[in-house]
Amino acid sequence: xxxxxxxMSVRAEQAARTRERILAAALACYRxxxxxxxxxxxxxxxxxxxxxxxxxxFGSAEALAxxxxxxxxxxxxxxxxxxxxxxxxxxRVRRLVSEMFEFYERSRxxxxxxxxxxxxxxxxxxxxxxxxxxxxxxxxxxxxxxLADDRSxxxxxxxxxxxxxxxxxxxxxxxxxxADLIADALNRVAAA
Numbered sequence: 711x712x713x714x715x716x717x718m719s720v721r722a723e724q725a726a727r728t729r730e731r732i733l734a735a736a737l738a739c740y741r742x743x744x745x746x747x748x749x750x751x752x753x754x755x756x757x758x759x760x761x762x763x764x765x766x767x768f769g770s771a772e773a774l775a776x777x778x779x780x781x782x783x784x785x786x787x788x789x790x791x792x793x794x795x796x797x798x799x800x801x802r803v804r805r806l807v808s809e810m811f812e813f814y815e816r817s818r819x820x821x822x823x824x825x826x827x828x829x830x831x832x833x834x835x836x837x838x839x840x841x842x843x844x845x846x847x848x849x850x851x852x853x854x855x856x857l858a859d860d861r862s863x864x865x866x867x868x869x870x871x872x873x874x875x876x877x878x879x880x881x882x883x884x885x886x887x888x889a890d891l892i893a894d895a896l897n898r899v900a901a902a
Contacts, residue, residue, distance in 0.1 A: 729767050732757045736778045744823055745775050745831040775833035786816050788841055791848045799852075804893040806852045807870055810845075811889040814875040821872060856899070865899045 735757035739748040750761040750771050757764070768774040789809035797805065827834055849857065849866065856862040868874065869892050878888035 725767075728757075728759060728763065732759060732764055732767055732774070733778060733781055736774055737782065740775075740778060741819065741823060744827050745834065746827055750774075772832065775831060776836070779833040779837040782820070783837055783840070786813065786820075788844055789813050789848060790844060791851060800893075800897045802852050803896050804889070806848060807893040807896065808886070808889040810870050811875050811885050811892075814872050815879075815885050817872075818876070818879075821876075862899055866896060869896055 732753065736748070736753045739752050739756055742748075743752075750764050753774070754761045754764055764774060768777060789806070791802075791806070794802070794805060824834055824838070829835075853862075853866055857866065874892070875888060878891070879885070883891070
């Protein structure tokens with residue numbers, strides 16, 4: 711019988727699967743209890759690994775939180791207009807509102823977690839800063855000079871806020887209907 715050959719590719723695949731299991735476990739724990747209230751031991755139990763394995767893969771609890779926020783941001787797909795075709799301004803406003811509201815719908819289970827821990831979890835603060843940089847650029851390209859006017863800027867950000875979205879959804883509106891309503895209102899603001 712010949713000795714078994716060590717395979718680096720098999721080892722790398724196992725490590726990648728373990729890393730994904732840890733990320734999934736951390737994501738579930740964070741959603742259930744929040745980032746600050748989740749210990750490495752809780753994530754390890756849920757992932758079926760030891761806390762040392764988590765540290766081997768991520769280095770620290772903070773690095774794990776950073777990786778989870780990065781993964782979550784990718785999964786939730788923050789709106790980005792880089793792939794949007796050149797559209798007339800009212801169509802661009804409609805597209806922005808629609809994509810923001812679809813993003814809010816995907817993100818809705820995380821709103822309370824983020825809001826409760828924003829001041830406590832550095833990974834969330836960094837994620838929110840990156841979110842606002844990206845979204846701010848999309849809004850600037852969509853609304854242009856209208857954002858220089860205080861009233862127009864307040865209308866744009868107020869009408870496209872998560873709170874407005876949640877209020878419309880809670881009132882029974884479908885995501886697309888809510889987006890159409892707000893896009894129509896913003897197009898009137900932009901035309902004024």
